[in-house]
Amino acid sequence: MQRPTARLLLSALLLMGFAGASAAEAATPKTTRRGPAAAAKTTPLARYRISAETTTARTIKMPSLGQMMGGGSVSFSTETNRSLLLRLQSPRTPATAPQAEHRIPARLQLGTALPLLSPQGSSPEPPGEIPPIEPGAKARLLRFWGCGAQAGPGQPEVIELGTDRTRLAEAFRTLRANPALRPGPGGTTGTWPSGNESPKIPLSASLVGEHVVSGNYSPEIRFSLDGSQDFLGALDLKTAPEGEALRLSWGTLPKALAYGGQVIGLGKGGGKENRDIVIWESSAQRDGLSQAEGELTPSVVAKLVAQGQLLGPERSSCVMSAEARRAMELPTTSLQAYGGVTVLQGPDWVVTLERQSRTTLPPFDGMGLPDGGGKPEGKGGKGGGGFNPFKLF
Numbered sequence: 593m594q595r596p597t598a599r600l601l602l603s604a605l606l607l608m609g610f611a612g613a614s615a616a617e618a619a620t621p622k623t624t625r626r627g628p629a630a631a632a633k634t635t636p637l638a639r640y641r642i643s644a645e646t647t648t649a650r651t652i653k654m655p656s657l658g659q660m661m662g663g664g665s666v667s668f669s670t671e672t673n674r675s676l677l678l679r680l681q682s683p684r685t686p687a688t689a690p691q692a693e694h695r696i697p698a699r700l701q702l703g704t705a706l707p708l709l710s711p712q713g714s715s716p717e718p719p720g721e722i723p724p725i726e727p728g729a730k731a732r733l734l735r736f737w738g739c740g741a742q743a744g745p746g747q748p749e750v751i752e753l754g755t756d757r758t759r760l761a762e763a764f765r766t767l768r769a770n771p772a773l774r775p776g777p778g779g780t781t782g783t784w785p786s787g788n789e790s791p792k793i794p795l796s797a798s799l800v801g802e803h804v805v806s807g808n809y810s811p812e813i814r815f816s817l818d819g820s821q822d823f824l825g826a827l828d829l830k831t832a833p834e835g836e837a838l839r840l841s842w843g844t845l846p847k848a849l850a851y852g853g854q855v856i857g858l859g860k861g862g863g864k865e866n867r868d869i870v871i872w873e874s875s876a877q878r879d880g881l882s883q884a885e886g887e888l889t890p891s892v893v894a895k896l897v898a899q900g901q902l903l904g905p906e907r908s909s910c911v912m913s914a915e916a917r918r919a920m921e922l923p924t925t926s927l928q929a930y931g932g933v934t935v936l937q938g939p940d941w942v943v944t945l946e947r948q949s950r951t952t953l954p955p956f957d958g959m960g961l962p963d964g965g966g967k968p969e970g971k972g973g974k975g976g977g978g979f980n981p982f983k984l985f
Contacts, residue, residue: 697801
């Protein structure tokens with residue numbers, strides 16, 4: 593699962609036409625190879641990774657031209673989903689076709705077992721890297737950070753997209769793909785889901801209970817999860833103008849250890865070939881959210897909170913600076929709650945469970961636009977007084 597900033601920046605680059613056709617030239621951190629001595633000290637383990645995510649998406653419903661001329665307005669609908677990504681990686685290679693499954697508790701409401709299918713032949717590299725920028729692109733990336741009505745010193749940082757790929761990769765290391773999808777070091781791999789679409793998981797589903805992972809290329813992995821290790825709840829994010837700044841507010845989640853907010857939009861003016869991308873992040877440090885990756889165990893998350901890179905579990909709001917708000921248009925706002933990574937270990941296996949919840953608000957949603965800025969439909973009815981584009985003229 594890519595981080596919210598990764599998804600938003602990638603979408604913006606593709607939308608504006610600056611991404612090249614091949615991602616092979618993208619500037620990404622290099623992997624350090626260990627020598628034979630270091631490798632000899634490592635005991636091969638079967639590794640099982642579970643990524644559990646709750647996603648709340650707000651989508652725009654545009655009225656037809658006739659409806660707008662008659663006073664119809666943009667409205668919004670909200671949908672919450674849950675998803676799982678499972679990956680078994682074992683150093684063993686079976687003599688026959690690889691087979692593995694994850695027997696699940698009844699409370700997950702997905703049957704009795706999930707098949708962990710092994711890819712046939714070579715697997716394509718998962719998406720998630722920074723796309724290469726077309727040489728000569730004149731756009732810039734303007735970066736703001738920190739909670740506060742006024743931007744701090746050194747803001748915005750300006751990155752030339754057409755020339756400064758090294759700094760772009762350094763600033764957005766979280767654009768790398770979810771570790772649950774990355775190729776393993778060798779041996780045999782099994783994943784669920786194996787298709788392009790994930791089966792729908794009921795919102796009442798739960799991870800709590802006994803789990804057993806078994807197959808012909810890995811040891812049996814038995815573990816149990818309790819209520820503190822279940823899916824995170826859905827985030828309810830709202831935005832409202834605060835003077836020239838913008839306040840993001842949300843209800844705290846009982847099992848969340850930290851939060852991180854982002855707003856991304858297009859710079860004002862300049863045309864398609866000369867337009868900036870503007871990003872604001874809630875971190876008190878310039879590259880704070882880019883550090884929130886890897887095995888985010890509770891102790892690591894607590895350290896990131898103490899350093900100001902993530903917002904603490906008690907936080908329920910953050911203000912985006914007036915300078916950032918003035919610099920962008922068509923902003924998309926997102927918030928992520930971090931549940932941390934739980935690590936369970938047996939004699940010859942390791943299980944890591946990553947839980948998070950995220951939500952995204954589309955442009956015009958709560959940004960203080962004319963006629964209320966758009967109001968949600970919610971469940972079972974339509975909101976009134978939404979944003980009507982004709983009223984801008």
